[in-house]
Amino acid sequence: MVNFSRLIHTGEHLIDEPYVFSSQVKQVFYSKDPIDEGLYVLLRNTPRELFDMGNGSRDDIVERSQTLPFPEQNLNENIPSTRKMPRRRLKDLSIVQNTTNLNEVSTEQQTVVGSSSMPETLDESVEFQTENGGTRGGRGHTLLTDLYNLNSVERVKVTRSSHGQPVGQEARLLASYLGIIAQNVNMLPINYESWHNMPDSNKNQALSNIKERFALEVSDAYIKKALGKKWRDHKSILKKEYFKKPISLEEKLQNVPLGMLRYQWEDAVRFWNSKKGDDRERVGTSSRQKQKFTHTAGSRSFACEASSGQKVGRLQLFDITHSEKDGTPMTSEAAEIMEKLKDKKAEYEATASTDSSVNFEDIDNRIINEVLGPERYGRVRFQGSGVNPTQYFGSTSHQYMPSGSQSQAEVQRLKDQIVQIQASTDEQISQLRAEAAAREAEAAAREAEQNRKYNELQLQLQSMMTMFQQFQNPPS
Numbered sequence: 001m002v003n004f005s006r007l008i009h010t011g012e013h014l015i016d017e018p019y020v021f022s023s024q025v026k027q028v029f030y031s032k033d034p035i036d037e038g039l040y041v042l043l044r045n046t047p048r049e050l051f052d053m054g055n056g057s058r059d060d061i062v063e064r065s066q067t068l069p070f071p072e073q074n075l076n077e078n079i080p081s082t083r084k085m086p087r088r089r090l091k092d093l094s095i096v097q098n099t100t101n102l103n104e105v106s107t108e109q110q111t112v113v114g115s116s117s118m119p120e121t122l123d124e125s126v127e128f129q130t131e132n133g134g135t136r137g138g139r140g141h142t143l144l145t146d147l148y149n150l151n152s153v154e155r156v157k158v159t160r161s162s163h164g165q166p167v168g169q170e171a172r173l174l175a176s177y178l179g180i181i182a183q184n185v186n187m188l189p190i191n192y193e194s195w196h197n198m199p200d201s202n203k204n205q206a207l208s209n210i211k212e213r214f215a216l217e218v219s220d221a222y223i224k225k226a227l228g229k230k231w232r233d234h235k236s237i238l239k240k241e242y243f244k245k246p247i248s249l250e251e252k253l254q255n256v257p258l259g260m261l262r263y264q265w266e267d268a269v270r271f272w273n274s275k276k277g278d279d280r281e282r283v284g285t286s287s288r289q290k291q292k293f294t295h296t297a298g299s300r301s302f303a304c305e306a307s308s309g310q311k312v313g314r315l316q317l318f319d320i321t322h323s324e325k326d327g328t329p330m331t332s333e334a335a336e337i338m339e340k341l342k343d344k345k346a347e348y349e350a351t352a353s354t355d356s357s358v359n360f361e362d363i364d365n366r367i368i369n370e371v372l373g374p375e376r377y378g379r380v381r382f383q384g385s386g387v388n389p390t391q392y393f394g395s396t397s398h399q400y401m402p403s404g405s406q407s408q409a410e411v412q413r414l415k416d417q418i419v420q421i422q423a424s425t426d427e428q429i430s431q432l433r434a435e436a437a438a439r440e441a442e443a444a445a446r447e448a449e450q451n452r453k454y455n456e457l458q459l460q461l462q463s464m465m466t467m468f469q470q471f472q473n474p475p476s
Helices: 169-182 200-211 220-243 249-254 262-273 275-290 302-307 314-321 332-352 360-372 389-400 404-472
Strands: 028-032 040-044 094-097 123-129 135-142 154-158 214-216
Touching: 154 169, 169 200, 169 214, 169 220, 200 214, 200 220, 220 262, 249 262, 262 275, 314 332, 314 360, 332 360
Parallel strands: 154 214
Antiparallel strands: 028 040, 094 154, 123 135
């Protein structure tokens, strides 16, 4: 145990803070003895293997990942017996009992706890340095303390929509927990170039950890995909806050974020600083610039918005998720799209009043297709991750996908883009070769000049030696 409320060291570095190795940590509780007043009983609680802390590797023992989300505990506080502790604050969430860990028959008994409409999560209160040298308050790490207080057999049940996406308040809690797991550098190291390069063993370990606290109706593939996005977002934040600073490469290598393992950070920095990393950043920046608006639903996904209350059409869902709290569009581009969608819908409704063949259920899809163009392969607009056109539109999906001519045009556009990239690459290679040839010619010229000067010195030396010999041996 370490009492963090009483500091032993007063230094400014991480190594000066009180610490213990993960193998030495024991969590205990002091409870009043119900029989002998004045006495306290020491209770030990076996941890549920929150994270596999590993051995740090590469001599980074002191740089442990600070991801344990337990609040600071006052050791002088009277803590009741664990069997008498109050019910968790995961209110109005679906909690199920999982007895598989007890070698009994696997059963799930669903219960709804409490009456609050929102799960309570604990956020650290932190201060951030501003550009003018001051400080401002802000939201720190999400701790989800109540989630960790669940009994070992309890799980938060996450249901899914008809399209296989997590919905409800439980989905928001799951999203927050995925964010915590994605930042665990021992479980999901950041020194892999992409999520595809992450070993399956790491992904499966993270999935097992999630299933220790959630009973999932969504597929493992969906969870891994969502976890990959959280992992990429975490790397992007680290890159922006630490790598993009106007400092030298050596300083960037030394500027290791708190809780990060040094060898992982150095690998990531070297990749970001390489040509491959720079090319990947330019592609990502270009793609990001093409995205003119993002939804404003926060941690509520499109699936959660669509599943809450009455049925929501795609056009209405776009308005809800792309407007500020006061109802104004979040960007001028979003406002322009909303206006076009509204005008097109008015045209369809006017036509529908005189044409009975118009299908009202299909109007939203047709309007979106006409205003924004065909759907992209593998995704459906305003439906979030995990929904593809065939799954959403069914047998009519071909109506909303690019036609043969459009597909050919897209293929030709990509081919032209490849040709341009190849031409640019060839030009760069030619320029590099020309520069190399110029450097070689310059080096050869310098070598020739040095040889000429050397030969002149040799001739002068020989002339001086001849004169010296003549002086030593004058003619008789």
